[in-house]
Amino acid sequence: MRIGELSRLTGASVRSLRHYEQKGLIFSERQENGYRSFENAMVQRVKTIQLFLGLGLNTDQIKEIIDCKYGNQNAEHNEFCEELYQKYEEKRNEINVQIQHLKQVKERLEEKMNEFHRHEGK
């Protein structure tokens, strides 16, 4: 597919897609006319990139993750990916803690709400 379709399917701007390619996060072949030609697999890949960007990773870090997932898998690589995986797990734990906090806040607010409605109803 061409870059416009990839853009439509992912919501990423054409500009961003070119940037991702320039950063080595996605790749394409070139048609005779010079247009980029992307494989279908790039759709999921771009979505992954978007997710990680939203989690505060930069393109270099995302490239590391992608290389772990799709790259050559030798011994050094493995060690590195292990490390990456652990960092990622830490991040998940942090976010879970914050979720717990928000849950408590939510409950407190709901109590207040109930209180308010009881008084209002009188």
Added chain:
Amino acid sequence: MRIGELSRLTGASVRSLRHYEQKGLIFSERQENGYRSFENAMVQRVKTIQLFLGLGLNTDQIKEIIDCKYGNQNAEHNEFCEELYQKYEEKRNEINVQIQHLKQVKERLEEKMNEFHRHEGK
């Protein structure tokens, strides 16, 4: 405490702390000499800010969360926080999916590793 100590306790630069204050994420009183005076509670608050920044939120979004946690709690507020909470939960779910992916990658790599060592040992 003064800004330097808050910086030491949190790891945030003095520059960043002033920025957070300017954005309304933290607050301080002023001493007679013009120095900022922070309460102890700000330490935890700054750590929360750092966490959220690391998760890809900007200061405006973080302010919303902080206002939910510590602000006046009326009806509208509640509705808004509910929404926020849901967004947050979605983010957690996404990250959990990615963790699952990484787990699978890890396992595949470990298999490769084992294979390699078996051949090497011969």
Added chain:
DNA sequence: ATTGACCCTGACATTAGTGTCATACTTTAC
């Protein structure tokens, strides 16, 4: 009292992702 550490404000620089514009070629549609 002077030095060094800390603080103030304000301004400019930097980084990374993205937007936008200019210029030019290709393709599609009428």
Added chain:
DNA sequence: GTAAAGTATGACACTAATGTCAGGGTCAAT
């Protein structure tokens, strides 16, 4: 075949967090 839409490259702008520097106070220790 001409217009409109799509694509290419390259350059510049913007945003947000943070770094850094300038110029100037405050305070504690020697």
